[in-house]
Amino acid sequence: MNSDKTNQIWIYDTTLRDGAQREGLSLSLEDKLRIARKLDKMGIPFIEGGWPGANPKDVQFFWQLKEEPLTQAEVVAFCSTRRPNISAAEDPMLQAILAAGTRSVTIFGKSWDLHVTEGLKTSLEENIEMIRDTIEYLRSQGRRVFYDAEHWFDGYKQNPDYAMQTLESAIAAGAEWVILCDTNGGTLPHEISQIVKNVVTAISQFPISNSQFPTPQIGIHTHNDSDAAVANAIAAVMEGARMVQGTINGYGERCGNANLCSVIPNLQLKLGYSCIQDEQLAQLTEASRLISEIVNLAPDEYAPFVGRSAFAHKGGIHVSAVERNPFTYEHIQPQQVGNLRRIVVSDQAGLSNILAKARSFGIDLDKGDPACRDILRRLKELENEGFQFEAAEASFDLLMREALGQREQMFELKGFQVHCDIVQNANALATVKVAVNGKDILEAAEGNGPVSALDEALRKALVNFYPEIAAFYLTDYKVRILDSGAGTAAKTRVLVESSNGHQRWATVGVSSNILEASYQAVVEGIEYGLLLGARRNDRRNPSPTKI
Known part of the structure; x- marks a missing residue:
């Protein structure tokens, strides 16, 4: 990583707040804490933890991190400017922010006159006063303030003079960072470049009345509705932005936010900026996959840099x-x-x-x-x-x-049956007969479907011979019809993913009978798990009873 501090890009992760707004994504308190600690280990400088007071979970999150602080990252509370026609000191919402106890607070305010008059239902002058009053109050309470200029690019394109007035108000009040937000995600890279360039020039000419506050730095926050969030973030950095806000795996509302798993390596490896340490960058793929597991979303196998197919x-x-x-x-x-x-x-x-x-x-x-x-x-x-x-x-x-003649037959299938009672319940009953070391074993098991029941029965039959099978479980099951024109006689491909809690592996079966295809994949999944166990034990040709 380049050690030139003038080339430093500050990464601000908002997975726990903006990322959690993705449809279908829900984080428990424990989920949020695990993600925060992983980001901390990666050396992410700023982690936006949520909106204290908006829900009990976010309040508990900040309390928990007071008891067990992060080691490297700074956790940041998030909130809007005060409400219209009330002073910041009297707004209960800001009291909850102060109670979170964070050193830094991110406040968002309206940049687009349309949102002021149609959304807030207040005057343009009152909006500017809301920005000023909120930031000054938080500064008086000893907080650093990052100002998110919401809908900045749309507002600037529609009414540049007013948009710049809102920014000037935030800076004069003491915001240390002003982050330009492409909230609707509709701006393209060439527009980002020009507007950020204009803002950098304009800010250098602002008459800052309070000399205790230095000229703030510029940040960028982009959404992916035009599939340009990463490109837009990079374009902003090239024009002077020194903070990038984004999320791991690009999680976020609608089409997502700028994906830090692409932003960070592009900036650091391609453009020579300093984001995190090289050894921390080498944790990026692990972090991407871990966080996808925590939020219970399948990893994007084709994601640049961190996807399984990326190389x-x-x-x-x-x-x-x-x-x-x-x-x-x-x-x-x-x-x-x-x-x-x-x-x-x-x-x-x-x-x-x-x-x-x-x-x-x-x-x-x-x-x-x-x-x-x-x-x-x-x-x-x-x-x-x-x-x-x-x-x-x-x-x-x-x-x-x-x-190569190296595949040992660990067991032999003698037959299986599967019975499904769809009328009474969705459970299935599977019976299997296998032979191990010349001994026949007959077992039955129930599952929440035919494949689950088959897997349970097979493992039940084999576990006494292969104890480590007790740790195996199915993690994914996919079915694809290969020749749909054949109707019910169509050939089916089944992909099964299995795990032993430490490793994952995938197996395949193909047949015109979906249960036969499933059995092929399940059997090979168990066999391969045993092979992995044998490798871990460094046994070249293990006896089935000793695996």
Whole structure:
């Protein structure tokens, strides 16, 4: 990271407030605390914790952090300017902000005359007074104030003179930062650049009457309604903004906020700005995925920088080139953001894909090895039947081991049945018969669906032989109809994701019978989990009863 302080960009995370406004996203108090501590560990300077007084959860959040403070980040309370026709000192809303006990407070005010007259139902003069009075009061109470100029770009485009008056009022009252907000997310990068440039020039000429306050710095807050939030944030920085507000994974209301998982590496790795330490940047992928798990949203596998596919290579020519020099098809080194290079296998694969993928699984193959071409042939045959190994790498690992004669048969299916009682309840009953070490086991189990019941019955039958199966569980189940024109006889592909609490792996099954396809995927999921356990124990050929 560049150590030049004049090149410092202050990252302000608002995942816990603005990000939580995403439709379908709900954070518990514990969720908020876990996210805050992860952001703190990453070296994010400012974390907006919420609006104290707006709900009990946010009040408790700030209280909790008083008892157990963050180690690096500064937590910031958020609130609006005082209400019309009441002094800031008398507004109960601001008392709740002070009670949160944060050193810094972010206040948002109206920049767009339309919002003043139509939203607040007050005069343009009173709005300017609300901004001034609120900031001066908070300053008198010993708080640093960041001023979010809400709807700044729309307001500036419609009435630039009034928008600048609101900004001048905030600065004269003592705001240390003024953050220009593209609240509706409709502004484009070329507009952002010009308007930020205009503001930087204008602010330098403001007659600041109170000399105790230095000229404030400019920040940027963008929304993604035009799919330009990240580009807009970068454009603002290029014109002088020194704070970027955004959220992890771009969470936020409507189409989201500027995605800090893209903003930070672009600014730091591409443009040479200093955001966080290099070793903290290497935690970015982990933080992205952890926070997606905490908020209970599936990670975006195709997200730039942190997505699982961000450094995935599928085409044979690409793989061959990357094997020689990664920069042929990678714009940065994956490890700089904590990600990994992945070689994807599919019907477009060549021998380079097979060799590279084998190495990633600890299998040493040579291009001249007949097994290598056998794996490639089998791969293309199965993908032609509907299998998809790029999304089910565990199944492909098993396929390779089978071709090499290294796949041990840990158990044998003798038969299974599934019964669903849709009339009485949604539960399903599955019965399975398997053989382990020549011994037949018959077990039954219930689940909240046929696949769940099948998985439960199979694990129940095997757990005495393979105790670690008790820690396995299904984390995702996807079904795709491959030839919908065939109606009820259509071939179905099932992808199952499993976990042991530490690792995740995906397996695939294909059949015209959805239960058969599901069984294939579930069985391979259990088998692969056992293989992972064997690897952890460094046992090359484990006995089933000792895994």
